[in-house]
Amino acid sequence: MPLSTPVQRELLHTRHVTCNGYKRSDGLWDIEGELVDIKSFDLEVAERNNGLIPAGEPLHKMSLRMTIDYDLNIHDVEACMDYTPFRYCPQVADNFRRLIGHRIAPGFTRLTRELLGGTQGCTHLLEMLGVLATTAYQTTHHEREKREDFGAKGDNPPPMLNTCHAFDTKGPVVKQYWPQFHEDEN
Known part of the structure; x- marks a missing residue:
């Protein structure tokens, strides 16, 4: 059932989050996510395009890739920040490698906040980790279903x-x- 018809309104902000899960030829999985924020109006931001981000140009365009194994152990992480409001933002991207060696399991959200919360990370990439974790479960589910007894x-x-x-x-x-x-x- 769709949402009800809203009152008349004006679109100001759009956020696209896309996640994809891939099985690699080496038996690992790549879980990739991209977050794009777009304004429908010109936005003044001192550090971009002579102080202006034109309507439709991303304010944020950020990507994450986690490489995991069957047991959801994290083997590699890569973060990329193509569009940010400040030139300083991308300096934190390598911090997301702190997840290497950890596992997507109960408590993962708490772990990500401990390792990457506040000034140690990026709010937008940190939010995306939860969606990537769910995508990891969905991506490996069919393989897991074939290998394990799911209780049926x-x-x-x-x-x-x-x-x-x-x-x-x-x-x-x-x-x-x-x-x-x-x-x-x-």
Whole structure:
């Protein structure tokens, strides 16, 4: 169901976040994200284009690539900041390599804030890490499903149970697909 019809309004800002997951020929995965912010009006910014970012030109255009393995261990990270409001911003890009050796797992958001929060990182790239983590799960899911028992057979519950509304162990999806793990609401 689409959103309701809004009142008359004027578009001022657009943010595009695109994430892609790739399986590499060496058995690893590349998870890439790009964030682009665009204003619909000319924006005065002292350090760009003689003090002006014309409408439609990116205020921000930033990319991240994480290389991960099957277990979601991070092998490499590359950050790129093609458009920023300040020339100083790209100096923080290499800090995102601090994620190398860590794993996408519960607590990942907290870890990223510890390693890259505040003046140690970039707010926009830090936000994008959460979407990249989800993209990593989605990208490797099919492979994981082929290799692991997701609970459709056997005694171990699928790992996605109770992670969202659809996978509520008291709900209809679990009742239909994994009845052995369904719980009555009483």
